[in-house]
Amino acid sequence: MVLLGTLIAAAFVLPLWWTVASALRPQRETFATISPVSLWTLVPRDLTLGNFTRLFDTDFAQAMLNSAIVTLGTLIGGLAICAAAAFALAVLQFPGRAVFFAVMVVSFLIPFDAIAIPLMSIFRGAGLENSYLALILPGIGNGFAVFLLRGFFLGIPSELTEAARMDGLGWWGVFWRIYLPLSRPALIGAGLILFVFQWQAYLWPLLIAPDPEMKVAPVAIAQFAGQQGVDFGAIFAGATMTLLVPLLVLLFFQRYFTQSVSASGVKG
Amino acid sequence: MSARTFGRLSGKLVMRRDRAPAKFRGRRFALVAASVTVLVAAGCGGSDDDGSSGGTTTLTFVNAQDPGTFDKVIASFEAANPTIKIKQQAVPFDDLNTTVQSRLGSKDPSIDLYDVDEPRLAAFAARGFLEPLDDLRQQAEGKIDPNALKITTYNDKQYAMPRWTSSQLLYFNKDLLAKAKVPAPSSDPASPMTWEDVTAAAKKAQAAGAKNGLIWDQVDRYYQLQPLAESAGGGPGLKGDKLLEADVTNAGWTRAFTWYHSVFQEGVAPRGINPEQTPSLFANGETAFFAGGPWNSAAFDKDKTVDYGVAPAPAFAGGRPATSTDSWSTGISPFSKHKDAAKKFISYMTIDPTGATETTSNNIPVQKDAFRTYLDTLSAKGERYKQMADIIEYALANTSVSRPVTVGYVDVESTMNKAFADIRNGTAAPDRLAQANDEINRALEKYSR
Numbered sequence: 001m002v003l004l005g006t007l008i009a010a011a012f013v014l015p016l017w018w019t020v021a022s023a024l025r026p027q028r029e030t031f032a033t034i035s036p037v038s039l040w041t042l043v044p045r046d047l048t049l050g051n052f053t054r055l056f057d058t059d060f061a062q063a064m065l066n067s068a069i070v071t072l073g074t075l076i077g078g079l080a081i082c083a084a085a086a087f088a089l090a091v092l093q094f095p096g097r098a099v100f101f102a103v104m105v106v107s108f109l110i111p112f113d114a115i116a117i118p119l120m121s122i123f124r125g126a127g128l129e130n131s132y133l134a135l136i137l138p139g140i141g142n143g144f145a146v147f148l149l150r151g152f153f154l155g156i157p158s159e160l161t162e163a164a165r166m167d168g169l170g171w172w173g174v175f176w177r178i179y180l181p182l183s184r185p186a187l188i189g190a191g192l193i194l195f196v197f198q199w200q201a202y203l204w205p206l207l208i209a210p211d212p213e214m215k216v217a218p219v220a221i222a223q224f225a226g227q228q229g230v231d232f233g234a235i236f237a238g239a240t241m242t243l244l245v246p247l248l249v250l251l252f253f254q255r256y257f258t259q260s261v262s263a264s265g266v267k268g
Numbered sequence: 269m270s271a272r273t274f275g276r277l278s279g280k281l282v283m284r285r286d287r288a289p290a291k292f293r294g295r296r297f298a299l300v301a302a303s304v305t306v307l308v309a310a311g312c313g314g315s316d317d318d319g320s321s322g323g324t325t326t327l328t329f330v331n332a333q334d335p336g337t338f339d340k341v342i343a344s345f346e347a348a349n350p351t352i353k354i355k356q357q358a359v360p361f362d363d364l365n366t367t368v369q370s371r372l373g374s375k376d377p378s379i380d381l382y383d384v385d386e387p388r389l390a391a392f393a394a395r396g397f398l399e400p401l402d403d404l405r406q407q408a409e410g411k412i413d414p415n416a417l418k419i420t421t422y423n424d425k426q427y428a429m430p431r432w433t434s435s436q437l438l439y440f441n442k443d444l445l446a447k448a449k450v451p452a453p454s455s456d457p458a459s460p461m462t463w464e465d466v467t468a469a470a471k472k473a474q475a476a477g478a479k480n481g482l483i484w485d486q487v488d489r490y491y492q493l494q495p496l497a498e499s500a501g502g503g504p505g506l507k508g509d510k511l512l513e514a515d516v517t518n519a520g521w522t523r524a525f526t527w528y529h530s531v532f533q534e535g536v537a538p539r540g541i542n543p544e545q546t547p548s549l550f551a552n553g554e555t556a557f558f559a560g561g562p563w564n565s566a567a568f569d570k571d572k573t574v575d576y577g578v579a580p581a582p583a584f585a586g587g588r589p590a591t592s593t594d595s596w597s598t599g600i601s602p603f604s605k606h607k608d609a610a611k612k613f614i615s616y617m618t619i620d621p622t623g624a625t626e627t628t629s630n631n632i633p634v635q636k637d638a639f640r641t642y643l644d645t646l647s648a649k650g651e652r653y654k655q656m657a658d659i660i661e662y663a664l665a666n667t668s669v670s671r672p673v674t675v676g677y678v679d680v681e682s683t684m685n686k687a688f689a690d691i692r693n694g695t696a697a698p699d700r701l702a703q704a705n706d707e708i709n710r711a712l713e714k715y716s717r
Contacts, residue, residue, distance in 0.1 A: 028571045031545050032552040058335065121374040129378065206367055210330070210357040222360035226334045228563040228630060230544040 016243070017042060023051050023236040030232050051233035052241075059212060060238060063220035067242070070135040070205075070216060071198040078140035078194040079187060085141075086149030087175045091161060101150070108143025113203055120207045130211040139198045145190035152186035153179055188256035192249070199246055217242045325609045326353045331383040332364035333596075333629070338617075341626040345616050352609050365678075372397045372601060380604040381614065384428040386419050386594045387671040387681070394675045398427040399600040399607060401614070408619050416634035419670050420597050428599035429618040432631035435663045436495065436581040436591040437656065438466070439550060439558040439568070441478070443575055445469070448476035448556075453579035455655040457662030460580040460589050463496075463527065466557055470536050473556035481536035483550065485560035486543045488689045490681045491592050492559070495669055496524040498590035499583045504672040505684065505708075511674035512715050514708035516684070516701050524584065525688075525697035532692040539693055550574060561592075562660060563630050565653075578656050580663065593668035595631060632660060679711035 018041070022030050025044035033040045088094075089101050119138060128134040156179060164174050180187070202218045209216075221238040224231040331338070335358065342354045357379075359367050368382050369392075384392060392398050405426035408417060416430035438453060438461065445452055450469045453461050461469075470481025486492040494504060502520020507513050515521075531537045541549065547567050550558035553574045558564070559581060568574055583589040598618065600610045616623035624635030625642075633639050643661060647654040671677065687704040691697050 026571075028548065028552045028573055031548045032554065117370050117374065120370065124374065124376060206359065206363060207370055210359065210367070212356070212358065219360065222363070223335075223358060225361060225544060227332065227361045228334065228561075229547065229567050232544075232548075 014042075019236055019243070020240050022232065023240040024048065025233075026050065027231070027233040030236070051237035054231070055234050055237045055241070058220070058234075059215065060217070060220050060241075062213070063215045063217045064241065066132075066135075066214060067199060067217040068245075069132055070139075070201070071195055073132060073136040074139040074194050074198045075191050077136060078142055078145065079191055081140050082142055082145040082190055082194075083149055083180065083183075083187065084175070086146045086153055087179055089146070090150045090153035091174070091179070092171065104143045104146055108147065112138070116203055116207060119204075123208055128208070130209050130214050132214075134208045135201070135205055135214070135216070136198075138204060139194060139201070142190075142194055142197060145193050148193065149183065149186050149190050152183050156182055185256040188253050192253060195249060196246065199242070324351050324353055325606050326355050327380040327606055327610055327613060328355050328357055328378055329381045329598075329613075330357045330359060330364075330368060330379050332359050332361040333383065337629045338627065341617050341623055344626055345613055345623065348616075349612065352613065354613060369395075369397070372603065375603050377601075377603045377605055379601045380606050380610045381598055381600055384420075384597045384599040386428075386430070386597055387673070387677045389420055389427055389597070389599070390422045390673050390675045391678055392599070393422040393425070393427040396602060399602045399604070400425045400427060401429060401600065401611065402426050404429055404611060404615055404619070407615060411619055411621075411636055413634040413636065413639070413664075415668070415670070416594070416597075419594055419673060422673065428597035429614050430595075430597040430634045431618055431624070431627055432595035433593055433634050433664060433668075434561055434563075434595045434632060435593060435660045435668065436492070436559065436561055437659055438579040438581055439560060439564065439576050440579060441473075441550070441553060441556050441558075441574055442577050443553070444473045444476070444478040444556045448473040448478070450556075452577055455577070455579055455659065457580050457659045458666075461582045462585040463499075463582045464585050466582050467527075467531060467536060470556050471534075474536065478556045479554040480538050480549055480556070482531060482557040482559070483537050483541070483546050483555050485546055485558070485564055487537075487541065487546060487692060488543055488685050490684045490688075491671065493528070493684075493688055494671060495581070495590035495592050496528060496584075497521045498669045499587040500524040501587060504669070506672050506674060506676075506680060510715070511672045512676055512712045514680075514705040514712070516687075516708070517698070517705045520587075521701055522698055525691055525701060527584075528688075529691045529695075529697045533694070537692070550576075562632065562656060565656065566630055576652075578652060578659060580659050581667075589663075589667040590669045591663045591667045593664065594670050632664075676708075676712045676715050680708055683707045683711060 021042055021044050024047055025033075026046055026048055029040075029045060033045070085104070089097060089104070123129060123134050123137075128137075160178055161174055164178055169177065200218060201216065202222070205214070205216045205219055217238070221235055221242065224234045224238065329338070338354075338356060342356070346353060364383060365385060365388060368379070371379055384398070389398070402425060405417065405421075408429065412430060413433065416433055417426070420426060420428045420430050440453055442452065448469075450472050453466075466482060470478075474481045484492055497503065497505060497516075497520050500520040500523045502518050502522075502524060503515060504511070505514065505516040505521060507515040532539050538549065547558075547560065547564050549555045550560075550564075551568050551571055551574055558576075565578075568576055581589070581591045598614050600607055600614065604610055617627045618624055618635060621635060621637035621641075624633045624638035627633065628638060628642055633642055643657045646657040646660075672680070674680075683704050687700050690700050
């Protein structure tokens with residue numbers, strides 16, 4: 001069982017390892033070492049940082065910064081909006097609540113690519129192209145994050161709300177002082193969903209923010225594949241840089257993420 | 269309902285004001301302030317579509333070329349035209365057509381000029397995504413290669429101005445051929461090897477240690493594989509007045525792709541390789557023959573791992589030599605608000621000899637003076653490049669075959685690219701071509717209605 005688990009874990013790590021190894025070797029070695037498979041497939045024979053140097057000779061650092069700004073903006077705005085929506089759907093009683101929730105659940109099942117082009121026309125009409133706001137806004141209303149948070153909120157005993165209301169706390173107070181502090185794991189889980197959505201965004205930035213100053217990291221990486229050649233070294237170096245950030249975030253928050261996913265399905 | 273009103277109402281509901289302790293109020297304020305700051309800051313940076321300010325017109329040029337390709341021509345044009353600035357929006361190569369179509373489909377006025385892939389010009393023009401440039405066509409007569417002007421014409425109107433063209437060569441690894449005692453192919457442009465001879469030589473090279481015998485630069489792409497069928501007498505794979513009927517099951521196509529299939533089946537060419545990876549297989553010295561374009565030499569020269577020679581692109585025994593051609597042109601969006609300024613820039617980069625030379629980069633210009641400069645510059649680099657220049661000049665004049673100009677080109681290309689992948693990965697050519705023939709006819713029906 002342990003051996004099987006180790007093998008499966010190794011199978012997941014292998015592509016990641018190969019990406020990092022390819023970022024650290026000269027481009028000519030990348031495909032020369034694939035077949036036959038040997039130690040040199042996974043270990044760079046000539047270690048080099050040349051791919052990273054070349055990467056940062058371009059505007060990749062700016063693109064990473066843009067991705068970070070967009071992701072941070074989405075996290076702050078998205079958590080505020082999604083948590084408030086989830087609170088309303090879990091705690092407040094109002095006509096049509098079930099319908100609202102059903103619409104929201106359906107909304108996150110629609111692939112974003114399907115709505116990207118009409119959404120682009122709306123954003124353009126509002127003069128938002130080539131702005132951080134245009135990149136952030138579609139990410140902050142995330143149906144899946146609302147779904148996750150609502151599930152967690154439903155697990156919080158209603159007695160707490162009743163007691164707080166009896167003591168004179170308003171709905172904002174209940175939300176802010178009771179639900180949010182109790183929901184840290186769920187908020188982290190929802191935050192990770194928002195984070196991943198924006199960190200890997202590609203089509204939307206390409207359509208709505210094509211100016212070079214607004215380029216995000218995934219688009220910058222794609223541009224290393226040109227018509228007359230592909231700079232695989234820079235692509236692997238860029239991929240290594242962009243995967244480091246979510247890797248660190250996930251490693252740090254993984255405990256909360258697992259908790260949030262397991263707890264959000266439990267009704268109190 | 270504002271937050272404040274909501275707060276007031278909820279306060280009334282419980283008959284008491286909800287007052288959080290000072291430390292919570294402070295934290296709440298800090299969070300709200302941070303959110304507002306981020307979102308307001310995020311809103312900054314939006315651009316206006318007009319592109320004009322203080323008497324200066326800014327043109328947006330969407331393209332998918334390597335960074336730096338247009339820097340020289342833009343600097344030179346801006347110096348001569350201080351009231352016009354060119355802003356480039358570089359899009360990843362694979363996403364150019366989708367991005368441009370999506371944006372122009374929503375009548376986006378922020379694109380002034382864009383890269384037009386020549387075989388896609390007809391579809392773009394038919395959908396109203398290109399401004400006619402007949403006035404520039406008149407200026408270009410006698411200055412630009414007439415074939416290039418023809419390929420950028422649709423329904424007798426000039427819809428884009430051609431910048432570059434392209435051609436094909438056969439690269440060979442000198443060391444691997446010498447080891448196998450295979451004579452190096454002739455560099456005489458008029459004496460190409462036959463594909464049958466290349467296959468035999470490639471097998472010998474493999475027997476003497478070469479890992480791969482032969483590989484194409486673009487193993488799954490119509491651009492490079494159409495000439496195989498043309499050489500075997502199969503034509504472009506389309507027939508009819510408007511080229512809206514599939515013709516990929518004729519004897520020429522069947523012969524060419526049965527052979528193509530066998531090359532991979534017999535292990536002469538490696539299977540399971542993406543087009544993006546093929547140049548590396550020649551550059552690292554593992555492959556005896558490489559069929560590619562002049563642009564590939566830059567990558568082969570960079571690492572200096574392979575000692576290579578060049579020969580004209582092969583043809584089938586008894587067939588006619590045929591080589592891929594055409595490249596990129598520049599078009600103007602009909603939704604641009606600066607068409608006159610955009611025409612001025614296009615005229616400079618394509619018709620003016622200095623501008624066309626500055627736009628050349630790694631490509632073959634179609635402006636006649638710039639083309640001569642390109643050949644001279646290439647020849648001056650050494651014997652191998654002199655041979656390359658001679659082959660390019662001869663091929664462009666004698667063996668080039670353009671991709672078909674039809675509104676249905678994109679359907680044909682995407683269907684055939686999948687068919688080529690299947691054929692090289694093991695599907696029998698006659699069956700797969702028959703399937704592709706049906707698929708193309710179904711896809712092209714919409715244009716005949």
